Amino acid sequence: MAQQTKAQRSEAAKKAAATRRRNAAKDAGADAKQQAKRAATTTADAAKSVGRSVRAAGEAALSRSK
Numbered sequence: 001m002a003q004q005t006k007a008q009r010s011e012a013a014k015k016a017a018a019t020r021r022r023n024a025a026k027d028a029g030a031d032a033k034q035q036a037k038r039a040a041t042t043t044a045d046a047a048k049s050v051g052r053s054v055r056a057a058g059e060a061a062l063s064r065s066k
Helices: 006-065
Strands: none
Touching: none
16 A cells, blocks of 8 residues: 555544544534433423422321311
8 A cells, every 4th residue: 555645644634533523513412412301301300299299288288177
């Protein structure tokens, strides 16, 4: 295989760097999406828990008043 010229090495390095940047951006986007999904799930779980607590308190109040 023939030797690469300095220009060819430089071009290959630039292309590799661009690929690394593109992959890093894609990974960052996927991470952000996953974090948002996790946060939404946590918020929904917390809301359900509060709803259950309120309902239990209401049922307890009803049973005490009877």
